[in-house]
Amino acid sequence: MINTRKENPYWTPSRKGFITNYPNFQHWKKMDASAVSGGQSTPLNIYLHTPFCAQRCSYCYYRVISDGRRDEMQNYVDALCKEIEVAADHFDLASRPVRSIYFGGGTPTLLTPANLEQVTAAVHKHLNVSSDVEYTVEGEPVTMTEKKAKALQELGVNRISMGVQSLSDEIIKLSNRQDTQAKVLRAIEFARNTGAVVNIDLMSGLAGETADSWKYSVDKALETGVESITVYKMEVYTNTQYYKDLRTNSIVLPTDEEELKFMQYALDKFEETNYKPWSFFTFTKDGGSHNHVHAPSIWSGEDVYCFGASAFGRMGNHLFQNTNDVDKYIETVNSGNVPINRGHYMTSLDKMIRDIVMGLKLVKLDLKVFRERHGFALDKICAATLENLKSEGFLTIEDEVMTLTQKGMLHGDYVGKSLGGYLADFY
Ligand SMILES: C[S@@+](CC[C@H](N)C(=O)[O-])C[C@H]1O[C@@H](n2cnc3c(N)ncnc32)[C@H](O)[C@@H]1O
Ligand code: SF4
Known part of the structure; x- marks a missing residue:
């Protein structure tokens, strides 16, 4: 496993790679x-x-x-x-x-x-x-x-x-x-x-x-x-x-x-x-x-049911998506069936990383809530990565709340990806 952002080969600050979903x-x-x-x-x-x-x-x-x-x-x-x-x-x-x-x-x-x-x-x-x-x-x-x-x-x-x-x-x-x-x-x-x-x-x-x-x-x-x-x-x-x-x-x-x-x-x-x-x-x-x-609500982990061709959502541990072929979509629902055709069952690690990358879109991540939900202290397991991100001016941590600085916001999902990249080889 990789334990500092400098050793993290995955990410550099970039305008590219907006995350719409995790796991991808x-x-x-x-x-x-x-x-x-x-x-x-x-x-x-x-x-x-x-x-x-x-x-x-x-x-x-x-x-x-x-x-x-x-x-x-x-x-x-x-x-x-x-x-x-x-x-x-x-x-x-x-x-x-x-x-x-x-x-x-x-x-x-x-x-x-x-x-x-x-x-x-x-x-x-x-x-x-x-x-x-x-x-x-x-x-x-x-x-x-x-x-x-x-x-x-x-x-x-x-x-x-x-x-x-x-x-x-x-x-x-x-x-x-x-x-x-x-x-x-x-x-x-x-x-x-x-x-x-x-x-x-x-x-x-x-x-x-x-x-x-x-x-x-x-x-x-x-x-x-x-x-x-x-x-x-x-x-x-x-x-x-x-x-x-x-x-x-x-x-x-x-x-x-x-x-x-x-x-x-x-x-x-x-x-x-x-x-x-x-x-x-x-x-x-x-x-x-x-x-x-x-x-x-969705980025904080609530369920979202999606309707329509190619729409994607989440129910509990499952991420799922409807068929994106409009004719097939119409035919499937008209015959009385749910048009879901692909999905992913999230492991505990997936859910943990999802909470980080999607949660950080909201600028702040409450480390206490994270610890209570996942049983891990993020600031302990990602200490070196967090230290680097902090010293490079991407985030601050105060009262157990991690907050993106203006530099962190300018680089979009970069902080989320760096922390997620530490926790797993994802994307
Ligand atoms: C579904 S559209 C919004 C409503 C309507 N279809 C419209 O365009 O006026 C959602 C948004 O995705 C953004 N978008 C589309 N293509 C994009 C791209 N290549 N990079 C970043 N954002 C994009 C646009 O800002 C767009 O408003
Ligand atoms: S109008 Fe349609 S094609 Fe144009 S940005 Fe919106 S979704 Fe995309």
Whole structure:
């Protein structure tokens, strides 16, 4: 085993390698619903997925359908509702109160108000939704009409998260998005008028971005007064248009050093305007009260049941994912079966590392809670690695709470990966 970060061959501080799941999908095996046990008796979070989008953005690595017809979307929505019924029955999901609903994609706001109503009705019919549930819907500004925003309000949506990426028309266009700054600002206003907490995503490191265009975007985003701003470090994946364009030299991306400076500017600006981090990439106005329930609950180890093609979740010790083939997904649920087709049973070590890498997204990790949950003192078993990370300015430890510094936040999952890398040869 490796006992210092200097001896750790796995990680260097880098903008790349955002962790969406641990253990990584490469370790998952073929698995169907009969192998997944019922999970814990704690509250349940649910994730709903739609793969449809208005276009395929040049940087985006998600599996999306950008040319979906209305009838195809309707078939998909019918299947999603059927899956809610079938899975709720199979796993007795209605016995557990649902405390957060997250409808993500793709672009849920591309669906019609009737589609959204149908899905929400199925959730309420087959699951036990708490009266104070957090209900988030993801959207793209170009699809957020006033009518759509009103429909979301009527359905009880109390958090709207929109991909904005940039407020510079030139950068938006280079990303193959149909938005403009004017459309984005209008959509934000429609969303805010519903009374929901509004989050917007920005991306640092997009093609063509300069220090000036980035400052312009961050400053404009803050001027909107939205409750929450998320900044993702743009990563290039092989299945994207960016990747192809880079190979033909038809786009220029900011270097990693430039991207770090962009992030640094955003972090300084958020601090100046009292937008506080609840994760190392999401900042909320005045902190606290606009914190998000769904992601933190999952990162702290609660169960999340996922519905929709390619959606992935967790029940107790099992991580699992539905088939990502949309036709197969529809066929499976229409024949009354749960469409899970791969998964991973987490060992005690997996759960311990997962708690570190996912938990550290929340900027702080309580070492006492960790010790009580896993029976190990992290600050003892990872003492040398922690000492290195501390002396290099990535984190502090006070009153048994580990906290990422601004440098730690700038480098994303680096601290989590370093500690996880010590505990096992992972990824
Ligand atoms: C499902 S989308 C958000 C909603 C909607 N589809 C939209 O784009 O407006 C989730 C977010 O993933 C982020 N994202 C997509 N591709 C990315 C990449 N290559 N690197 C980092 N973040 C990425 C974007 O910020 C995007 O807003
Ligand atoms: S960024 Fe959003 S709208 Fe663009 S392709 Fe990805 S999921 Fe769809």
